[in-house]
Amino acid sequence: MPRNRADVERDAKQEEILDAASRLFLADGVETTSMTKVASAAGVAKNTVYWYFKDKDALLLAVLGRELRLASGAWEVQAPDLADRMVAVVGLFARIDRLSSAVHARLRTSPLLAEWHARFHAGSDRWLGREIEVHLRSQGQQPLAPEELAAVVRIWTYAIEGLVAHEAPVDEVRRVCRVLVAQLRPTAAS
Amino acid sequence: MPRNRADVERDAKQEEILDAASRLFLADGVETTSMTKVASAAGVAKNTVYWYFKDKDALLLAVLGRELRLASGAWEVQAPDLADRMVAVVGLFARIDRLSSAVHARLRTSPLLAEWHARFHAGSDRWLGREIEVHLRSQGQQPLAPEELAAVVRIWTYAIEGLVAHEAPVDEVRRVCRVLVAQLRPTAAS
DNA sequence: ACCTGAACACCGTTCAAGT
DNA sequence: ACCTGAACACCGTTCAAGT
Numbered sequence: 001m002p003r004n005r006a007d008v009e010r011d012a013k014q015e016e017i018l019d020a021a022s023r024l025f026l027a028d029g030v031e032t033t034s035m036t037k038v039a040s041a042a043g044v045a046k047n048t049v050y051w052y053f054k055d056k057d058a059l060l061l062a063v064l065g066r067e068l069r070l071a072s073g074a075w076e077v078q079a080p081d082l083a084d085r086m087v088a089v090v091g092l093f094a095r096i097d098r099l100s101s102a103v104h105a106r107l108r109t110s111p112l113l114a115e116w117h118a119r120f121h122a123g124s125d126r127w128l129g130r131e132i133e134v135h136l137r138s139q140g141q142q143p144l145a146p147e148e149l150a151a152v153v154r155i156w157t158y159a160i161e162g163l164v165a166h167e168a169p170v171d172e173v174r175r176v177c178r179v180l181v182a183q184l185r186p187t188a189a190s
Numbered sequence: 191m192p193r194n195r196a197d198v199e200r201d202a203k204q205e206e207i208l209d210a211a212s213r214l215f216l217a218d219g220v221e222t223t224s225m226t227k228v229a230s231a232a233g234v235a236k237n238t239v240y241w242y243f244k245d246k247d248a249l250l251l252a253v254l255g256r257e258l259r260l261a262s263g264a265w266e267v268q269a270p271d272l273a274d275r276m277v278a279v280v281g282l283f284a285r286i287d288r289l290s291s292a293v294h295a296r297l298r299t300s301p302l303l304a305e306w307h308a309r310f311h312a313g314s315d316r317w318l319g320r321e322i323e324v325h326l327r328s329q330g331q332q333p334l335a336p337e338e339l340a341a342v343v344r345i346w347t348y349a350i351e352g353l354v355a356h357e358a359p360v361d362e363v364r365r366v367c368r369v370l371v372a373q374l375r376p377t378a379a380s
Numbered sequence: 381a382c383c384t385g386a387a388c389a390c391c392g393t394t395c396a397a398g399t
Numbered sequence: 400a401c402c403t404g405a406a407c408a409c410c411g412t413t414c415a416a417g418t
Contacts, residue, residue: 045403105295151369162348179341187372235384
């Protein structure tokens with residue numbers, strides 16, 4: 001199925017709206033940015049936005065997916081140190097902290113966002129778990145019991161979310177990440 | 191200055207509005223609860239609410255203060271174990287998780303909420319710091335360096351916020367709290 | 381001082397109508 | 400298929416008017 005000019009132009013228009021929404025959502029927050037603002041920044045009537053996106057949640061999700069894809073380039077930061085890698089991840093999320101706070105706020109109202117959120121956490125849990133296991137092995141330390149690993153992954157996840165949400169200054173981010181890594185070892189917390 | 195009948199009735203009316211707001215905010219969330227709903231649940235015209243509370247943020251703050259005061263009775267839970275005490279704290283906050291998510295969502299828009307939030311965290315940081323210091327001493331362990339203690343307090347704070355926000359099931363809360371306590375020791379994370 | 385009805389400027393969303 | 404003007408049912412907040 002070849003992409004004709006119509007297809008390209010459709011994508012272009014959609015991209016313009018996405019651009020506008022992205023810029024406004026990141027800078028001013030999702031709640032503060034009305035659909036009217038998005039539309040007029042994209043140069044269309046406000047109901048036109050609804051032709052391309054089902055509703056505001058769908059628009060948010062599209063912006064989120066796009067920003068995450070953009071970040072995933074820088075994602076594979078191969079700093080040798082795990083703590084440094086975590087600092088980099090917090091840095092990446094700092095850019096989109098207004099988006100994630102909007103997601104958290106609308107979790108109970110929007111099943112669409114709730115599902116996306118669950119999926120996202122499942123993915124990041126796997127990633128974090130592997131990072132931690134690899135780190136321990138490389139340090140010649142004992143691996144963690146599955147239950148303990150799960151708890152540590154939760155702690156790391158909440159730490160990242162907290163640092164991002166509270167816009168922590170870099171040196172605080174660094175200290176927290178270093179302590180997280182330093183505390184890493186089997187404890188046999190029954 | 192004696193409290194006359196007028197004073198009492200004023201407080202009664204204010205209390206009724208606060209009751210209604212409390213019930214609705216906790217059950218349905220702050221965003222979903224309109225001022226109209228609060229007013230009609232309290233049996234007044236909606237603009238009457240504005241006679242008692244400056245705006246919706248002020249109403250949220252009043253509800254928050256009251257719920258926190260109510261909780262502070264159960265606050266001094268003297269479970270002997272620190273991990274158990276943390277589990278209890280998470281339980282207390284679980285009740286008002288819709289309130290705190292609303293606070294976090296409106297932090298950038300409302301200076302009033304931002305100031306309250308900063309004050310609250312300053313208080314809870316001091317409390318957590320003391321709890322951790324006392325625990326280490328009671329276990330005959332070395333105290334943490336000030337910088338490391340500060341980082342650990344951040345980690346614990348974010349863990350509590352995360353568990354509350356994500357409505358974690360009790361056994362997950364227990365596992366996370368146990369691991370947090372078990373990991374507690376000086377690490378000299380440079 | 382306390383409370384109201386009516387209005388204001390918004391909001392997200394929908395719909396009938398145009399091309 | 401794509402886009403619009405106009406409307407809908409809300410929202411938080413304000414204001415002039417009543418007691």
